[in-house]
Amino acid sequence: MAITSVPQQIAESRTDMRPAGALTPRRKRRGPGWLIGKIVLWLTLIAFSIAFLYPLVWLLAASFKTRGTVFDNRLIPQTFNFSNYVTVWQHLPLLHWLGNSVYIALLAAGLVTISSSLVAFGFAYFRFPFRNALFGLVLGTMMLPGAVTMIPTYLIWKDLHLLGTTVPLWGANLFGSAFYIFLQRQFFLGLPRELFEAARIDGCSYFGLFRRIALPLSIPSFIIVFIFEFQASWNNLQNPLIYLNFGGAKQYTVPLGISYAMSLYNPQTGGEGDYQYVMTAALIVTLPMLIIFAFGQRYFIQGIATQGRKG
Amino acid sequence: MQRREALAGYLFISPWIVGFLVFTLGAMIYSLVISFTNYDLSTNTASPVGIANYQQLFSDPKVMMSLGNTLYYAVMAVPLTVCFALFLAMLLNRLQRSAGIFRVIFYLPVMTPSVAAASVFLLLLNGNEGAIDKFLGFFGIPGPQWLIDPNWVKPSIVLMAMWAVSGTMLIFLAALKNVPTDLYEAAEIDGAGPFRRFFRVTLPMISNAMFFCVVTATIAALQIFDQVYLLFYNSPSSSIPAPDAALFIAVYLFQQAFQQFNLGFAAAMGWLMFVIIMIITVIQVKYGNRFVYYEGDSN
Numbered sequence: 001m002a003i004t005s006v007p008q009q010i011a012e013s014r015t016d017m018r019p020a021g022a023l024t025p026r027r028k029r030r031g032p033g034w035l036i037g038k039i040v041l042w043l044t045l046i047a048f049s050i051a052f053l054y055p056l057v058w059l060l061a062a063s064f065k066t067r068g069t070v071f072d073n074r075l076i077p078q079t080f081n082f083s084n085y086v087t088v089w090q091h092l093p094l095l096h097w098l099g100n101s102v103y104i105a106l107l108a109a110g111l112v113t114i115s116s117s118l119v120a121f122g123f124a125y126f127r128f129p130f131r132n133a134l135f136g137l138v139l140g141t142m143m144l145p146g147a148v149t150m151i152p153t154y155l156i157w158k159d160l161h162l163l164g165t166t167v168p169l170w171g172a173n174l175f176g177s178a179f180y181i182f183l184q185r186q187f188f189l190g191l192p193r194e195l196f197e198a199a200r201i202d203g204c205s206y207f208g209l210f211r212r213i214a215l216p217l218s219i220p221s222f223i224i225v226f227i228f229e230f231q232a233s234w235n236n237l238q239n240p241l242i243y244l245n246f247g248g249a250k251q252y253t254v255p256l257g258i259s260y261a262m263s264l265y266n267p268q269t270g271g272e273g274d275y276q277y278v279m280t281a282a283l284i285v286t287l288p289m290l291i292i293f294a295f296g297q298r299y300f301i302q303g304i305a306t307q308g309r310k311g
Numbered sequence: 312m313q314r315r316e317a318l319a320g321y322l323f324i325s326p327w328i329v330g331f332l333v334f335t336l337g338a339m340i341y342s343l344v345i346s347f348t349n350y351d352l353s354t355n356t357a358s359p360v361g362i363a364n365y366q367q368l369f370s371d372p373k374v375m376m377s378l379g380n381t382l383y384y385a386v387m388a389v390p391l392t393v394c395f396a397l398f399l400a401m402l403l404n405r406l407q408r409s410a411g412i413f414r415v416i417f418y419l420p421v422m423t424p425s426v427a428a429a430s431v432f433l434l435l436l437n438g439n440e441g442a443i444d445k446f447l448g449f450f451g452i453p454g455p456q457w458l459i460d461p462n463w464v465k466p467s468i469v470l471m472a473m474w475a476v477s478g479t480m481l482i483f484l485a486a487l488k489n490v491p492t493d494l495y496e497a498a499e500i501d502g503a504g505p506f507r508r509f510f511r512v513t514l515p516m517i518s519n520a521m522f523f524c525v526v527t528a529t530i531a532a533l534q535i536f537d538q539v540y541l542l543f544y545n546s547p548s549s550s551i552p553a554p555d556a557a558l559f560i561a562v563y564l565f566q567q568a569f570q571q572f573n574l575g576f577a578a579a580m581g582w583l584m585f586v587i588i589m590i591i592t593v594i595q596v597k598y599g600n601r602f603v604y605y606e607g608d609s610n
Contacts, residue, residue, distance in 0.1 A: 127320065131320070147534065149581075206319040238565070258430060282427035
């Protein structure tokens with residue numbers, strides 16, 4: 001399978017961070033079409049930017065609107081109605097949802113970063129029988145649809161009497177995750193092997209190789225794995241639907257809470273169509289992600305660029 | 312010495328081995344066993360029913376309907392999202408410094424949690440007052456009832472997928488940056504126009520990334536759940552039931568498993584999904600590899 005052939009050079013993936021300017025030399029000849037081309041390019045980019053931003057700006061605007069004006073599609077509300085924010089906090093246990101989500105996302109991301117990195121280091125540095133076959137198996141599990149293991153996983157947690165707790169939402173992360181193992185192994189393979197050999201001669205333990213050399217030298221990749229999993233956990237809807245839907249609304253995570261609010265205010269289910277509250281709550285849960293993106297942008301971009309090198 | 316190294320290696324990968332044995336291999340075997348039983352959650356007992364659950368896959372019309380919907384969606388969504396992502400990446404690749412700001416703008420939808428995105432699109436796609444139909448009406452085009460008209464259900468979900476496509480775009484952008492510029496110069500000297508340069512230089516040089524994006528996009532499309540659930544199944548007591556066209560296989564499996572608690576039947580459905588996804592992936596890998604250009608290959 002082509003998926004298993006993995007390029008081993010970290011130097012390559014590092015170059016993705018350079019500013020986009022590599023194509024300048026071939027555009028020295030500026031014919032008459034050049035200006036028109038530039039204008040078309042910029043108009044297209046601006047049009048797409050508007051299309052991408054519109055739903056987010058619409059969401060922001062709607063969060064300030066009153067019930068009757070949500071659908072007026074004005075991007076600047078006629079009146080700024082801050083009371084939505086107050087009402088939402090009173091009506092919905094938002095603080096509980098945010099707390100649950102942060103708790104679960106931190107645990108899930110922290111655990112998967114540590115476990116995946118340990119496993120990845122095992123695959124990257126050590127030589128042992130069946131190593132390549134086992135790594136092929138790791139990559140194979142990436143292709144496995146979650147639908148097959150969803151039901152037995154539920155029964156396993158049930159048999160362990162952990163239903164109704166948050167453990168099913170982060171417990172499996174103790175054992176690493178294929179995609180992150182792959183990503184971390186890529187980074188570790190890029191570290192010069194002589195570093196490790198020298199440390200071994202100086203009497204460094206195997207775990208010391210990981211903690212004192214591999215870890216400090218690949219902090220960026222640790223951050224990539226952490227924020228990827230934090231985002232995945234924060235956005236996850238299906239698992240909370242399965243595992244948290246029994247308790248009261250206070251046990252929900254943010255996505256489950258919003259989906260609950262969507263049906264609570266839905267006029268077809270007896271709500272009064274207070275979509276502005278849903279919009280306000282949706283905005284509140286989106287903000288943490290946007291803040292993380294603002295600070296971790298380069299890690300997202302680098303992480304995704306590395307992902308594409310799998311083929 | 313070598314034995315110690317091997318032992319340490321196994322120790323490092325032991326978390327994954329345990330997880331694989333329990334949550335992958337163990338779960339798969341467990342799932343296979345359950346699929347031949349009627350599992351009763353209240354008593355935790357499984358009574359064997361032979362292949363009845365698998366027979367039901369073919370006798371329950373909703374299985375084939377949801378499968379058809381899912382395949383129809385995938386056939387529409389995968390080419391559209393992948394081509395759109397490539398198009399955006401090629402636009403950004405023409406920029407220099409200013410690419411950064413557009414990259415951020417295009418990527419913001421990916422950062423938006425799917426619940427927030429779905430709750431906005433639910434209102435934007437509203438057939439009477441939604442912004443998208445108002446926009447179309449501005450040009451004199453009567454907008455469809457996106458979420459009610461069965462013909463427009465899947466395009467609505469494709470539209471949402473295209474909005475959040477920029478993860479794929481970044482993969483293409485990274486691949487485009489690795490195409491050596493002298494190839495373009497050589498092609499230009501030989502008189503190749505922009506179309507020939509695209510099909511003869513760009514496409515072969517990024518075929519690796521293209522292959523990866525098509526395979527992963529297909530797997531994701533066949534398992535689509537969040538958007539569909541939020542747009543159509545979020546309110547079980549709703550007075551307007553979800554249209555049949557919105558029943559996707561992952562959603563039907565979820566309903567059977569965790570709302571009807573037909574765990575045995577749902578497990579069989581999971582295996583049906585597994586087999587279909589595997590077949591499609593194997594076909595893609597087998598035939599896709601012919602078109603992938605590997606650097607250094609004599610081919």
